[in-house]
Amino acid sequence: xxxxxxxxxxxxxxxxxxxxxxxxxxxxxxxxxxxxxxxxxxxxxxxxxxxxxxxxxxxxxxxxxxxxxxxxxxxxxxxxxxxxxxxxxxxxxxxxxxxxxxxxxxxxxxxxxxxxxxxxxxxxxxxxxxxxxxxxxxxxxxxxxxxxxxxxxxxxxxxxxxxxxxxxxxxxxxxxxxxxxxxxxxxxxxxxxxxxxxxxxxxxxxxxxxxxxxxxxxxxxxxxxxxxxxx
Amino acid sequence: xxxxxxxxxxxxxxxxxxxxxxxxxxxxxxxxxxxxxxxxxxxxxxxxxxxxxxxxxxxxxxxxxxxxxxxxxxxxxxxxxxxxxxxxxxxxxxxxxxxxxxxxxxxxxxxxxxxxxxxxxxxxxxxxxxxxxxxxxxxxxxxxxxxxxxxxxxxxxxxxxxxxxxxxxxxxxxxxxxxxxxxxxxxxxxxxxxxxxxxxxxxxxxxxxxxxxxxxxxxxxxxxxxxxxxx
DNA sequence: CTTATATGGTGTAAATTTTACAATAAGTAC
DNA sequence: GTACTTATTGTAAAATTTACACCATATAAG
Numbered sequence: 001x002x003x004x005x006x007x008x009x010x011x012x013x014x015x016x017x018x019x020x021x022x023x024x025x026x027x028x029x030x031x032x033x034x035x036x037x038x039x040x041x042x043x044x045x046x047x048x049x050x051x052x053x054x055x056x057x058x059x060x061x062x063x064x065x066x067x068x069x070x071x072x073x074x075x076x077x078x079x080x081x082x083x084x085x086x087x088x089x090x091x092x093x094x095x096x097x098x099x100x101x102x103x104x105x106x107x108x109x110x111x112x113x114x115x116x117x118x119x120x121x122x123x124x125x126x127x128x129x130x131x132x133x134x135x136x137x138x139x140x141x142x143x144x145x146x147x148x149x150x151x152x153x154x155x156x157x158x159x160x161x162x163x164x165x166x167x168x169x170x171x172x173x174x175x176x177x178x179x180x181x182x183x184x185x186x187x188x189x190x191x192x193x194x195x196x197x198x199x200x201x202x203x204x205x206x207x208x209x210x211x212x213x214x215x216x217x218x219x220x221x222x223x224x225x226x227x228x229x230x231x
Numbered sequence: 232x233x234x235x236x237x238x239x240x241x242x243x244x245x246x247x248x249x250x251x252x253x254x255x256x257x258x259x260x261x262x263x264x265x266x267x268x269x270x271x272x273x274x275x276x277x278x279x280x281x282x283x284x285x286x287x288x289x290x291x292x293x294x295x296x297x298x299x300x301x302x303x304x305x306x307x308x309x310x311x312x313x314x315x316x317x318x319x320x321x322x323x324x325x326x327x328x329x330x331x332x333x334x335x336x337x338x339x340x341x342x343x344x345x346x347x348x349x350x351x352x353x354x355x356x357x358x359x360x361x362x363x364x365x366x367x368x369x370x371x372x373x374x375x376x377x378x379x380x381x382x383x384x385x386x387x388x389x390x391x392x393x394x395x396x397x398x399x400x401x402x403x404x405x406x407x408x409x410x411x412x413x414x415x416x417x418x419x420x421x422x423x424x425x426x427x428x429x430x431x432x433x434x435x436x437x438x439x440x441x442x443x444x445x446x447x448x449x450x451x452x453x454x455x456x457x458x459x460x461x462x
Numbered sequence: 463c464t465t466a467t468a469t470g471g472t473g474t475a476a477a478t479t480t481t482a483c484a485a486t487a488a489g490t491a492c
Numbered sequence: 493g494t495a496c497t498t499a500t501t502g503t504a505a506a507a508t509t510t511a512c513a514c515c516a517t518a519t520a521a522g
Contacts, residue, residue, distance in 0.1 A: 012323055055312040079310040079325050081286040092243055094310050206468040207517035437497040438488040
């Protein structure tokens, strides 16, 4: 094999850390591998990139095949290419993370693996390949990004309470101390892109909270006036 | 050709945005292409990744072959993989940026291209391939990173004046208003990891400034005490 | 229906950080 | 020695961040 040919003995893939928020906790969607290598192990959903497919498109495809969702938030994070990261050959993988609303979709593992399900982030361990490292990178990115862009809303239903929103931030940021309730509400409301609905929370055994929603147009105005999201 | 084979009809490369700081301005090191495609055009230095080479190693190699420098700051930024980004085939490229001290090295274009030289960032335009887009991403990353980590020092000689340091920040950040001199000095000195030397600036036609240097050990202490670099 | 329980919702004062701003000091050039 | 250029330093006002506690309103239990 000529030297130039050997450059083409490689493939590239995308892997997707799909974050969801459920039961007050950050979750990720994993597949269980149905074949070697790492048969039976949990792994990030991913696939080889098709020859005529852009990277972002491949990441969207993986997500859509698994969840049926389109148009969700997706961000490229980092590329992993250690020589021996894949037992069967040289495969470099581009890691993405996406944010989905848990429950707004059915999971279809068939196209990928023997099974797939949500895992509490706190219970994830020992993934296939270098996927623990990939997860760490994506989580770190999420923690940063969630403070500088209004991404939290991608993980919540269209209408949510301020406590749910704060719980989300507390969970994602995982700070030694929880955010202060009054200060959090003051700050997020002062930005002016959350709109109060006239609906209330239902089915709770206590005073129901008001439901709010994120107004994208108002957020654009907020940006155009020179403000920045910073939590 | 079988479908699986077609996955291997691709290659990957690294491209490196090498930043330097000279004459009060941010500069980048470009090569001039000696062969098609884009013959004669200026481009980012880069190369295919060897079959047994890690991505970071490839980026270090490109930098070392061009400048002779090792151990400089290098950071992966983003991967570009549009189907048609390379006229000769499917090549995805992992973009890195590095920070070097201009003048501490000789440039050796031979291994890459017909020539190579530093360009003022403000005068760079119309690069080969999608390299303008890559440059934009790296510059954006640098702008963010320089405020949250003590990277500026990588672009300066070991001993520098506070005015040089501020000039660097003004240049990199390119804000509508320059930083305030007194506030800048107060803030950076209060972090406690710049050490004043007993030397003075030489060869200037005005009061010479004190020279300072960055103390990496003191910076580690600063971090361990829970502070964060934030400028 | 009364009480227990749980979360929702709200304001203010102190501490800290950020901002704005100008006069003197110390060199070289002529 | 005079002109010129950049170096160096402090303070007051404004803005932001932090800390903190009580009453409201719903369901659940008795």
